Amino acid sequence: MGQGARPRTGARVAAVQALFQAEASGDNPEAVIDQFVRHRIGVMPGAGGAMEAVFEDGQVPAADVPLFAKIVRGAARDSETIDAQIAAHLSRDWALDRLDPVLRALLRAAAAELWGGQDPPARVVINEYMDVAHGFFDAEEPRFANGVLNALARHMRAGEFAAEDGPRA
Template identity: 65%
Template structure:
């Protein structure tokens, strides 16, 4: 994964960046989400200062409880989250065909959308679109936006005024 700097003063965004990185790492290494979360908390979150803090996937500013909640929800609800993602992919695409970073972004977002009413769906879409743009090219980020928007409308239609 390429490096992404979290804007200063945005620990919730940092938590989402770290969650996406941890989901990616868990999938790539086969390590459990709990193991990866522990590694991130010990070695990547809050470590270092300045630009060097972002090297090797560091996320110096991240809300640890939110990071743990997203990662835990994504791990526990992986079947439901993956089913939701699959439901919003075109017939030509499978979850397995997606870029692994995109898959991690969508899984983290699905976990938040499925977890409850907070944060608002539009916040989830915007936050994960920002994360996607930090790691992926613009075309893939637009694809992510379409899937995120469709999932949010399906899971929380009341927030958009009417069900689709």
Template identity: 60%
Template sequence: MGKGPKTRTRTASRVAAVQALFQAEQAGDNPETVIDQFVRHRLGVLEGQDGFEDGRIPDAEVPLFSRVVREAVRRQDAIDPMLIDALPDDWPLARIDPVLRALMRAGAAELSMTGGPPAKVVINEYLDIARGFFTGPEPGLANAVLDRLARSLRAAEF
């Protein structure tokens, strides 16, 4: 018997985290409010539906999603200067696409966490997510920035 495609629950969690960080920034919402909204209305499968309707993310792991969002917001005052240092001079953080900014903050937050997956796994996950959102130079920029941060935050892995 064959198995269906492997569900990437951790990737789904990271996609949801990027979307939640984007929403929190755009609406000026408290991260706990956004986490609650996502858990109640956007994560998990609705009965009688196959999953992705109305922006749902059916396979997300709530603990990872919540941890990334909370860490990104809690550490934003430390993360943003790291991102600014890692970005090319002609890409100021304030002018970066807000989805890309949310993605890089989520990636930086996860790279800052202890006990998570290896840095290269985190970078590859966020690179895959960036490719889902962007077709231009943005995935390459996200990859370069997160790689630079990883080499600083997790030097022992390189």
């Protein structure tokens, strides 16, 4: 997944990875944040001592560290609310724990941003996480994520969609 100089997208990629790692390992989110800041975020030394921006072995070359930490902390702090919101927007035959763990981490990170305030706008959050989803998945998962994120955004930030969801003439 290439990102060029998109540190906010890098923060979201790292947040998805960190939430996945915290769930898989049972580690405290603060410990995972610290590990990512010390070992995974930043430009890594490349061949011949050159510095290269590469996504290898979970490395995130450029990431807005404060945004990364805010997303992970928000997802951890509000995990019960966020998980309930995600579960409420899944089909009846899909439980949250049945989702691919990376997809679950992506939905949690996006929901944490949507739940955490009005900035950035919901459409920006959705678009950013769709970019992230396409970096992790090739099949149906991005389409599935888009549907869930749209439903979450319309619920969590109804005011941003009020004009287009209102009565039509």
